[in-house]
Amino acid sequence: xxxxxxxxxxxxxxxxxxxxxxxxxxxxxxxxxxxxxxxxxxxxxxxxxxxxxxxxxxxxxxxxxxxxxxxxxxxxxxxxxxxxxxxxxxxxxxxxxxxxxxxxxxxxxxxxxxxxxxxxxxxxxxxxxxxxxxxxxxxxxxxxxxxxxxxxxxxxxxxxxxxxxx
Amino acid sequence: xxxxxxxxxxxxxxxxxxxxxxxxxxxxxxxxxxxxxxxxxxxxxxxxxxxxxxxxxxxxxxxxxxxxxxxxxxxxxxxxxxxxxxxxxxxxxxxxxxxxxxxxxxxxxxxxxxxxxxxxxxxxxxxxxxxxxxxxxxxxxxxxxxxxxxxxxxxxxxxxxxxxxxxxxxxxxxxxxxxxxxxxxxxxxxxxxxxxxxxxxxxxxxxxxxxxxxxxxxxxxxxxxxxxxxxxxxxxxxx
Numbered sequence: 551x552x553x554x555x556x557x558x559x560x561x562x563x564x565x566x567x568x569x570x571x572x573x574x575x576x577x578x579x580x581x582x583x584x585x586x587x588x589x590x591x592x593x594x595x596x597x598x599x600x601x602x603x604x605x606x607x608x609x610x611x612x613x614x615x616x617x618x619x620x621x622x623x624x625x626x627x628x629x630x631x632x633x634x635x636x637x638x639x640x641x642x643x644x645x646x647x648x649x650x651x652x653x654x655x656x657x658x659x660x661x662x663x664x665x666x667x668x669x670x671x672x673x674x675x676x677x678x679x680x681x682x683x684x685x686x687x688x689x690x691x692x693x694x695x696x697x698x699x700x701x702x703x704x705x706x707x708x709x710x711x712x713x714x715x716x
Numbered sequence: 717x718x719x720x721x722x723x724x725x726x727x728x729x730x731x732x733x734x735x736x737x738x739x740x741x742x743x744x745x746x747x748x749x750x751x752x753x754x755x756x757x758x759x760x761x762x763x764x765x766x767x768x769x770x771x772x773x774x775x776x777x778x779x780x781x782x783x784x785x786x787x788x789x790x791x792x793x794x795x796x797x798x799x800x801x802x803x804x805x806x807x808x809x810x811x812x813x814x815x816x817x818x819x820x821x822x823x824x825x826x827x828x829x830x831x832x833x834x835x836x837x838x839x840x841x842x843x844x845x846x847x848x849x850x851x852x853x854x855x856x857x858x859x860x861x862x863x864x865x866x867x868x869x870x871x872x873x874x875x876x877x878x879x880x881x882x883x884x885x886x887x888x889x890x891x892x893x894x895x896x897x898x899x900x901x902x903x904x905x906x907x908x909x910x911x912x913x914x915x916x917x918x919x920x921x922x923x924x925x926x927x928x929x930x931x932x933x934x935x936x937x938x939x940x941x942x943x944x945x946x947x948x949x950x951x952x953x954x955x
Contacts, residue, residue, distance in 0.1 A: 551764075551767055551768070552763075552767060554760055557755060557760060557763055558754050558755060561753070561754065561755050562750050562751065562753050562754070565750070565753045566750060571753070574753075575755070575759060578763070579763070579766065582763065582766060582767065583766070586766075586767065635742065635743065636741075636743060638741070638742040638743070639739040639740065639741060639742060640739065640740065640741075640742040640745050641739055641740075642739075642740045642745050642748075642845075642859070642860055642883070643859055643860060645742075645745040645746060645748075645749045646749060649746070649749060660746055660750075661750060663743070664743050664746040664747045664750065665747060665750055665751070695742055
């Protein structure tokens with residue numbers, strides 16, 4: 551039996567993949583039903599149930615003819631490592647905007663990094679993807695934070711200019 | 717000017733002095749935002765029922781080696797029916813108790829939950845998001861709250877030194893943690909969140925000169941009260 555805290559953790563992972571509360575709840579329900587059907591001998595493991603959720607998310611996207619996780623092009627810029635993201639600052643009220651700019655693969659990496667505290671190597675091992683791919687995704691996240699911050703600055707300075715011209 | 721990194725090759729996002737106060741660690745912000753997403757009580761109960769119902773299907777088969785297959789199947793069916801009945805009874809009782817907590821005063825249970833949560837936050841002592849010695853910069857910083865933080869008359873009597881603040885949550889609602897230091901160097905944390913009597917139950921009101929509710933949990937002392945329309949909780953070590 552899962553504790554409420556475990557259910558909340560898994561729900562948040564589903565939310566990061568789907569970005570939508572209703573879809574996250576549906577994804578969690580379908581995944582838990584699959585997990586339960588595998589029998590009592592399967593003990594609770596956060597990582598194991600996350601894999602079930604991830605596979606279910608991929609299946610759901612395929613059915614809707616959507617791409618679950620955008621591929622990374624060759625020669626995409628990468629971060630040196632995740633410590634480059636540790637020093638990143640943001641105006642707190644922009645976080646939701648940034649979250650909505652990320653694709654599902656980036657939101658998944660964000661969850662593993664920010665919530666589970668994984669390093670790039672640990673994320674790479676967990677998702678069975680090359681470390682370079684993870685570092686590319688982290689770079690993209692950082693870039694989107696920078697873009698959102700720049701956009702905010704432009705909006706504010708644009709408003710300031712309007713006031714001056716009145 | 718770009719800040720220097722440890723390896724000399726990372727480039728941070730440039731922030732000017734004006735916006736510095738409003739900035740917070742991206743990792744903390746992301747964590748906070750994701751942790752704000754949660755299943756409500758009704759959804760949690762539905763998932764718990766889902767898990768309980770399916771546990772019935774995993775009944776271990778234990779029968780005599782000499783029993784025939786038909787007898788074994790019969791025994792299994794009867795046992796399954798009985799177990800289903802007991803599980804349904806337990807699930808119904810859980811549902812009745814949970815729903816009744818919404819109708820009857822839940823002061824002891826909810827107060828304890830609040831105390832436990834703020835005690836954990838205090839023990840974890842996560843890094844401050846903003847350093848401040850006065851309340852005005854904190855008020856400017858906490859733009860995500862749906863209330864304005866206030867100076868507590870009750871708390872101010874103790875004359876602690878303010879250090880700063882960070883966002884947190886209390887029972888799923890975004891709240892403010894303000895950190896102080898006593899003259900002996902001990903840390904004290906004060907939590908503020910909008911007071912909702914339906915959610916948090918009846919609590920002592922400072923304006924009515926009622927004594928704050930004191931709860932000892934996880935080795936710390938927690939005082940909870942309502943003041944100026946906000947639920948406040950103060951946490952400090954017992955020693």
